[in-house]
Amino acid sequence: MSQPRAEALIAQLAERELDALLVTNLVNVRWLTGFSGSNAVALAGPGVRRFVTDFRYLSQAAEQVGESWEREIATDLLGRVAEGIDSETPLRLGFDDEDLSVKRHATLAGALPGSVQLVAAGGIVEQLRAVKDAAEIAKIRGAARLADAALEEVLEAGLVGRTEREIAMEIEFAMRRRGADASAFSPIVAAGPHGALPHAVPREVPIPAGTLVVIDWGAQLDGYASDCTRTFATGELDPRDRAVYDVVLHAQEEALAAVRPGPTGREVDAVARAIIDDAGHAEHFGHGLGHGVGLEVHEAPRLSKQGTDVLAAGNIVTVEPGVYVPGAIGVRIEDLVAITPEGHEVLSGLPKELRVVT
Ligand code: ZN
Numbered sequence: 617m618s619q620p621r622a623e624a625l626i627a628q629l630a631e632r633e634l635d636a637l638l639v640t641n642l643v644n645v646r647w648l649t650g651f652s653g654s655n656a657v658a659l660a661g662p663g664v665r666r667f668v669t670d671f672r673y674l675s676q677a678a679e680q681v682g683e684s685w686e687r688e689i690a691t692d693l694l695g696r697v698a699e700g701i702d703s704e705t706p707l708r709l710g711f712d713d714e715d716l717s718v719k720r721h722a723t724l725a726g727a728l729p730g731s732v733q734l735v736a737a738g739g740i741v742e743q744l745r746a747v748k749d750a751a752e753i754a755k756i757r758g759a760a761r762l763a764d765a766a767l768e769e770v771l772e773a774g775l776v777g778r779t780e781r782e783i784a785m786e787i788e789f790a791m792r793r794r795g796a797d798a799s800a801f802s803p804i805v806a807a808g809p810h811g812a813l814p815h816a817v818p819r820e821v822p823i824p825a826g827t828l829v830v831i832d833w834g835a836q837l838d839g840y841a842s843d844c845t846r847t848f849a850t851g852e853l854d855p856r857d858r859a860v861y862d863v864v865l866h867a868q869e870e871a872l873a874a875v876r877p878g879p880t881g882r883e884v885d886a887v888a889r890a891i892i893d894d895a896g897h898a899e900h901f902g903h904g905l906g907h908g909v910g911l912e913v914h915e916a917p918r919l920s921k922q923g924t925d926v927l928a929a930g931n932i933v934t935v936e937p938g939v940y941v942p943g944a945i946g947v948r949i950e951d952l953v954a955i956t957p958e959g960h961e962v963l964s965g966l967p968k969e970l971r972v973v974t
């Protein structure tokens with residue numbers, strides 16, 4: 617399983633004139649080697665595949681990390697990596713500068729032979745992780761389906777009169793009962809004016825009738841996350857709130873239609889942003905359109921004003937425009953989408969027409 621990934625990584629190293637990469641970020645270690653424990657590093661380069669963990673993970677590493685890796689057990693992981701490096705040959709060793717602390721970097725530099733040059737090389741594994749293989753897509757599809765079924769189960773008992781926090785906890789329980797490793801993130805359940813906070817924390821406050829409720833939730837299954845948002849009505853709405861919903865739905869559907877290999881994240885973001893701007897809500901859509909999802913809930917590529925990555929087959933991204941009217945309501949509609957060679961496959965299964973749940 618890790619074989620083609622290590623090869624893809626080594627091809628990237630050649631482009632950057634690196635002889636090897638020291639991978640310290642645990643999510644990157646997991647992607648590269650299959651190891652899901654909490655303490656390990658990996659070193660990969662042409663002819664070099666070393667994996668170092670501590671004694672607690674002796675048997676887990678033997679189960680999860682493939683034969684192509686030389687597995688080592690040590691207390692001081694970076695010290696062990698340094699010891700194993702040939703001291704005579706000049707070597708450009710990349711390290712993950714977004715992960716390795718200044719302190720660990722100094723310790724590593726002190727332990728390495730003088731012939732080794734440490735080169736900041738963060739982001740290489742993250743860029744590779746952005747393109748999912750079929751097995752990863754299947755896992756994320758499974759997480760999305762599980763999350764959909766869990767929410768449907770919770771909605772059966774209604775929303776009005778139950779607290780935001782109660783609904784959030786019920787969603788987490790329902791996902792765990794259905795076999796999720798965990799909730800991929802703390803669910804957002806935000807009614808009325810509280811929905812105008814994009815990252816609202818659920819409150820011990822009953823959900824009223826006749827307003828909008830934003831629910832953003834996701835499951836983690838076999839290490840992979842899902843992420844979806846639906847906004848529900850709890851009865852008859854003020855026509856202004858209904859109009860906001862229609863604008864967001866239109867923006868979401870148009871942006872979704874633009875998702876395919878070729879455009880940049882910024883270009884797809886602009887599709888939704890133009891519709892929301894034209895409706896007079898430019899200042900009410902302050903976040904990006906979406907993000908990649910995989911082993912982490914937020915990863916490459918970004919779909920935002922800053923998104924320069926070109927979308928490619930194998931990316932899994934969210935499309936989640938929102939309009940947040942302070943003091944009134946918020947609406948966000950988010951789908952999880954796999955980009956295919958021909959276009960895309962929507963992994964989120966719940967309908968997007970405004971649904972009334974009382
Ligand atoms: Zn979300």
Ligand code: ZN
Nearest residue numbers: 843934936950
């Ligand atoms: Zn999201």
